[in-house]
Structure formats: C-alpha cells, structure tokens
Amino acid sequence: MLPAFEWKKNKLVMIDQRKLPLKEIFIEYGDYRGVARAIETMVVRGAPAIGVAAAYGAALGVLALDTGVGLDRAFARIYARLERTRPTARNLFWALERMKIAFDANKALGLSGLKRAMVAEARAIEEEDVRTNEAIGRHGRDLIPDGATVLTHCNAGELATAGYGTAVGVIRAAHDQGKKVRVFADETRPFLQGARLTCWELDRRGIPVVLITDNMAGWFMKKGEIRLVVVGADRIARNGDTANKIGTYSVAVLAKEHGIPFYVAAPMSTVDASLASGDRIPIEERNAREVRESGGRCLTLPHIAVRNPAFDVTPAKYITGIITEKGVFRAPYRFKA
C-alpha cells in the first residue's frame, strides 16, 4: 500500500490526491509554504492527513532556519501560514499546537537540536495517527453486521489520514474479521472524494464497493439496501454536533427517517471541546469553480452564481454513536477539553 506520507532526506513526499485514481503522482516538498499550498489546493486532504502535513510543514519551516536569532518570530510566521490553509478541520490546529509545544520545549537546545526535535514530533504525530485509527477500527468493527451494506460519504480512509482510515478503517476492520461487507460510496460532489478516492482505496483492498451519486442514497435506504452509515468528521463540538463533508447532514437526516444507524468515526483530536455546539464551527467556502466545472469543463453558464460550502454540521440528535480510539460514545455527548 502507498504510504500517505514519506519523509525522505528532509523532504516530505505526498501523493497528489487531485490526480487519483487515474494517475499516481508523488510530489516532494522541501518548504513549508509549498506544504501550505498543498493543503489549500487539496493535494492532501482529510482532517487527520492535513494535521500530519501541517506538522511536517512546521518541521520543514524550522529546518530552513539558519540562525538561532529571532526564533520565536520565525516560528510564529511559519505557524500563521500553515494555520490559515483550511479553517474547519480541528486536527490541523491540534497538530500545529503540538508542534508549538515541541518548539517551546526544545528551542533552548540550539538550532540543530531543535530541528531534530521538530522532525521527531511530526513523525510521532504521523505514527500515532495510524495506531489511533487501528483502535477506532477495533472499537467500530463489532457495530457492522455480517453481510451488511454500509454507506459512506466522502473519503475517511487511508488517504485522509496517516494510514488505515477512520470510517473506512471501521469497514476495513470488519472485513478483516472475515465479515462480508459491501460499501456504497457516495460520489461526494463537488470534489468527488468518494468516487475518486474511497472507491480506489476499497478496490485495492478487495472490499466490494458500489459507487452511487449523492442523490441516490435516500432511495437505496427506502429500498432497504443500506444497513448502516459510517462517516468521518472534521470537527466535533462538545455536545456531539459534527462537521463533515457537505452532504453528510442530508445523509444523517435520511438515515434517521429510515431507522438506519448513523455512526461518526474520528480520533479524539477531531473533538473541539471549546465549542458548546456545532453552531460555532467555522465552515470553509471554497472556490466556485469546483461546482461550476468538472474536469476543467464548465457545466453551466459561466456567470451563474454558485455557493460552495465544503462542510455541513450534523446535529448530535441524528448520530447513533461516535467511534473513537477511546471507545464508542453515545448521547448525551459531553466531550471534555
């Protein structure tokens, strides 16, 4: 399997997720500004993955420093650039906060000691994410009945994390237990993470997958073809309200109407206990071109107004349970900082 991240001779190598599944192109980054741009332009995406990328970005920023003078100011500049890449995923800020703690704890070591410590912290964040996802898989797999068809939205798999995946990790863990699991993957307009990435990942793992357009989910639920829904998350408020890819809210409402369990799978680093509810979760609005165009071709009249919120918030009342590395939480959710 392709590693989502490779740290090679003080450079970060990532697969270009915009080109998948048709082309497997790897891009090497030696500069934190390049990593910031990669996050903004979705070379790398998915909440835990952008956290890991930002952590390596912060390490790259420090590696490029050639004087111990003005260290704090230099790091603040690096941090600020990486922080303003994407607003919704809590994991980005969580990872940068960890890198700042590592910076403060090691800046007295001198520049070369600090550089080593920053790279070590980014690596630790990456490695921990894989172990965390495996634990999410272990907690979630028993929720999936043998023979079930599971609907997922967007991509919360290996590519969206440092490895293994969250929502897809739960499906994968059930599959690895020997259960017969089939996945319905929403294509996930407008960026098509479901069609391009989730289908690619599941196919490579030998897990049966059926691609549907987003507006088919309700019909398949009505026909009894979907047994359970599991999705990832970008930010979870203290009360369990969950921001995830646009379209998740509609799926959750449909699942409730049809009596289908709707699970969120995410690491605790996605929880933002400082927010009492989902009302205050910042929702990214992306470029209108993503909606107006497909594969570079305009789908509508070029002057038509477009809205493109990249995420929505699913109220906790629609969520059957939140699967984390610490176990499965159920309402009433009272996450602590």
Ligand code: MRU
């Ligand atoms: O805009 P994206 O592709 O970064 O959105 C990704 C999602 O919404 C995922 O479901 C979420 O980040 C969880 S990834 C484990």
